[in-house]
Amino acid sequence: MTGPSAEEFLAFQRQWMRTLVSSGYATAHWDRRWPGGGRPLDEQIIIAEELARADAPRLTLYFISLFHAALTLMEWGTPEQQARHLPAILEGEVWCQGFSEPNAGSDLASLKTRAQRIGDHYIVNGQKIWSTLAQHADYCLLLVRTDSSGPKQAGITYLLMDTRSAGVVRRPIRQMTGDEEFAEVFLEDVKIPVANRLGEENQGWRIAQTTLNSERGLTILELSERLYHARWRLLDAIGQRDGQVADDQRRREAVDVFIRIDVLRALVSEMMAAARAGADIGAMASFVKLHYASVLREFARLGERASAGAHLRDAFTVGGGYETGNWAFDFMNSYQWSIAGGSNEIQRNIVAERVLGMPRDKAPPA
Amino acid sequence: MSRPPEELLDLGELRDSARRLLTDSRERATSAGELWQTIASLGWLGIGVTQVRGGLDQPFSALAVLYEELGRVLAPHAFIASSVCLHSLAGVVEERTAADGLLHRAMRGEVILADLTAAGASVQVHGGLLQGIVFNVFDADRATHLVLRVDHEGPQIIGVPMPHAAIAIVCRAAWDESRVVADVHFNGVDVQDTLTFAAGSAALAAASAMAAHRDLAMACDALGGAEAVFAATLQYLQTRQQFNRPIASFQAIKHRCADLAASLAGARALTVAAGRQFTEQEGDWRSAASACRLYGGSVYREVSEEAIQLHGGIGFTWEHHCHRHLKRSRCSDVLGGLPDQRRDAIAPALFRGARH
Numbered sequence A: 001m002t003g004p005s006a007e008e009f010l011a012f013q014r015q016w017m018r019t020l021v022s023s024g025y026a027t028a029h030w031d032r033r034w035p036g037g038g039r040p041l042d043e044q045i046i047i048a049e050e051l052a053r054a055d056a057p058r059l060t061l062y063f064i065s066l067f068h069a070a071l072t073l074m075e076w077g078t079p080e081q082q083a084r085h086l087p088a089i090l091e092g093e094v095w096c097q098g099f100s101e102p103n104a105g106s107d108l109a110s111l112k113t114r115a116q117r118i119g120d121h122y123i124v125n126g127q128k129i130w131s132t133l134a135q136h137a138d139y140c141l142l143l144v145r146t147d148s149s150g151p152k153q154a155g156i157t158y159l160l161m162d163t164r165s166a167g168v169v170r171r172p173i174r175q176m177t178g179d180e181e182f183a184e185v186f187l188e189d190v191k192i193p194v195a196n197r198l199g200e201e202n203q204g205w206r207i208a209q210t211t212l213n214s215e216r217g218l219t220i221l222e223l224s225e226r227l228y229h230a231r232w233r234l235l236d237a238i239g240q241r242d243g244q245v246a247d248d249q250r251r252r253e254a255v256d257v258f259i260r261i262d263v264l265r266a267l268v269s270e271m272m273a274a275a276r277a278g279a280d281i282g283a284m285a286s287f288v289k290l291h292y293a294s295v296l297r298e299f300a301r302l303g304e305r306a307s308a309g310a311h312l313r314d315a316f317t318v319g320g321g322y323e324t325g326n327w328a329f330d331f332m333n334s335y336q337w338s339i340a341g342g343s344n345e346i347q348r349n350i351v352a353e354r355v356l357g358m359p360r361d362k363a364p365p366a
Numbered sequence B: 001m002s003r004p005p006e007e008l009l010d011l012g013e014l015r016d017s018a019r020r021l022l023t024d025s026r027e028r029a030t031s032a033g034e035l036w037q038t039i040a041s042l043g044w045l046g047i048g049v050t051q052v053r054g055g056l057d058q059p060f061s062a063l064a065v066l067y068e069e070l071g072r073v074l075a076p077h078a079f080i081a082s083s084v085c086l087h088s089l090a091g092v093v094e095e096r097t098a099a100d101g102l103l104h105r106a107m108r109g110e111v112i113l114a115d116l117t118a119a120g121a122s123v124q125v126h127g128g129l130l131q132g133i134v135f136n137v138f139d140a141d142r143a144t145h146l147v148l149r150v151d152h153e154g155p156q157i158i159g160v161p162m163p164h165a166a167i168a169i170v171c172r173a174a175w176d177e178s179r180v181v182a183d184v185h186f187n188g189v190d191v192q193d194t195l196t197f198a199a200g201s202a203a204l205a206a207a208s209a210m211a212a213h214r215d216l217a218m219a220c221d222a223l224g225g226a227e228a229v230f231a232a233t234l235q236y237l238q239t240r241q242q243f244n245r246p247i248a249s250f251q252a253i254k255h256r257c258a259d260l261a262a263s264l265a266g267a268r269a270l271t272v273a274a275g276r277q278f279t280e281q282e283g284d285w286r287s288a289a290s291a292c293r294l295y296g297g298s299v300y301r302e303v304s305e306e307a308i309q310l311h312g313g314i315g316f317t318w319e320h321h322c323h324r325h326l327k328r329s330r331c332s333d334v335l336g337g338l339p340d341q342r343r344d345a346i347a348p349a350l351f352r353g354a355r356h
Helices: A006-022 A041-053 A060-076 A079-090 A204-212 A218-229 A231-237 A248-276 A282-306 A327-333 A335-339 A344-355 B011-027 B032-041 B060-072 B078-089 B098-107 B201-239 B251-280 B285-316 B322-333 B339-352
Strands: A095-098 A114-118 A121-132 A139-145 A156-162 A168-173 A182-193 B113-115 B124-126 B129-138 B145-151 B155-161 B167-171 B181-190 B195-199
Touching: A006 A060, A041 A218, A041 A248, A060 A079, A060 A095, A060 A121, A060 A139, A060 A204, A095 A182, A114 A139, A121 A139, A121 A156, A121 A168, A139 A204, A156 A182, A156 A204, A218 A231, A218 A248, A218 A282, A231 A248, A231 A282, A248 A282, A248 B251, A248 B285, A248 B339, A282 A327, A282 A335, A282 A344, A282 B251, A327 A335, A344 B251, B011 B032, B011 B060, B060 B078, B060 B201, B060 B251, B078 B098, B078 B113, B078 B201, B098 B195, B113 B129, B124 B145, B155 B201, B195 B201, B201 B251, B201 B285, B201 B322, B251 B285, B285 B322, B285 B339
Parallel strands: A095 A139, B113 B145
Antiparallel strands: A095 A121, A114 A121, A121 A182, A139 A156, A168 A182, B124 B129, B129 B181, B145 B155, B155 B195, B167 B181
8 A cells, every 4th residue: 555554544434434424424415314314415515525625535435335335225225125234334334336347347237247046045156346445345236147148238136245255255456556446356156145135136237327326426526626626736746936837838738737627627517507407417427527537637647747756656645535746646546537437438438429429330249 | 797587588599599690691691791780780799788788788698609609600700809899898988978979889780890909008109199010900801990908198998990091901811711810000090089998997997808708709709610610520420431331430430529529518618607707707707718718729729620630531621611610710819819828827816726
């Protein structure tokens, strides 16, 4: 790890989770039956904006629990499943997401991890990858294949898996930055009770859409605000004094990056206005993600060029946003946003086909 | 600036009717003079001017629609020039003066204003005579009056009727044929021949409103042009067949179009935000307008460049309209200084706002 040890990270996250749960800020997007829940989107936006303004640590360990797991359980869980997990999440139950596989990334629906029903259990075999912080998780949102006969989307089932079950092996993935924010999950004859199935058998693809849409733009809103508030780091890197930057090229490049941050924020606020009106934000979300990935990269690139050699591998604190001021680290880390959560290339396909109406290319015969 | 919503024009309807009018007049090859009269009779020239002054009292968002639609059809600069002058000066001229009368006639389209204020106060007054050259003025040749900034007993914004024996308009050969780019030479114009719109602090306030308004208008013009050439490109890609399929189905093409669409969405969002800021005079609306023009201008460049490559051979021809957008996007950059000068000008304000 570039920053604190894994133990320090976990200890801090637990403490920060307790603080945000007890103040109600962690659960603003939950429904009103829960403490802190039932806040309108406007107030959720304010909370995200203020967390960014304060440069508060991000609740990365509990992100999947609070958004993906909680909102999916609230919409699709049985009363028993909800009673078992939602209070536990507030107490710190950590969830991870077992969606991607080595051969099912952008083409998620082609996933091959198999689940066979035997009596009251599914027996699961396969492999998941890019599961955020899965090495620390208690439970996993797991997509498995239960039918291979029809269209690939129609044979997927959604299971809730205890990560301590026999046959589950988790192996952290060391990133190019040295951090381990993701893990591989190997599944060998893992027994999962049928009671832990979400929805009906083969209904998993539809339920997964709830999971994937659970953030409703709030994450990217918070991250774009963090980038906005971190602009001073870039100015320091390019040598500003009292608002003046002597080097013409650096000054002009910084102006362009600043303008692009304003463009990003203007797009995000349009997207949130659409979300508030209950409109579909799919197309806007693709534009926003493309802009964020690219301006984040440019931000880090300019800082890195301006401070070449100044940040070889000195210690610094991670855990805030994606702009730590260690420019080489930030540059490398910015790839998370052009690859994860639908790569830039997938976003471009979405824009071209769904927004611009360009025809799909014929897939080669299977 | 708040007003009851029922008085607001429906922007969608305004856009539709503007597009119909401009497309129709292009198809029928309506003369510039006739189109100008139609535009004036529709009230476009004073659309944001207060009702007391004879305008329609609309926020900047209505003007933005018109600037975009005119940009789509590569319209001459006369509308932007007159509108920038009118909207910025209508609030500061004293009523029932000659200057006030001129603005009313401008709103009716009876006079056409050229905006020379983009160059700052580059004309000097010596012994009561105006001397100097204003470079890169758009469409000054058709104007009945030139509007410029001088320092004569303090800052002033003045108008000079045309033609004038002591003024020479020297047209430049420009790649962009959609507008006339000229240098205006002042060879000893008597200040007695001019009329004053604003003086002192009112002139400074009007000049900064004009600069911001011009930047926003140019951003909208660029956005309209970029959207038009992008739409035409998409249509071409859907029609053009190679290897038995429309070339729009190739991913190499799609991804580039998606990037252009993302840039356009960004330019639109920024333009809406900066226009609202201008209407409300909120925060640093001057820098926001300049930033908006920088971004909009760069997107117009990007889209018009890509349009030619995506069209292939036909995009390289004189016959096809792609090159007109490419040329206009470049030419627009020179009005009132170059992009790097704009970057340098707003850097201190942007950087101050970023302090920890």
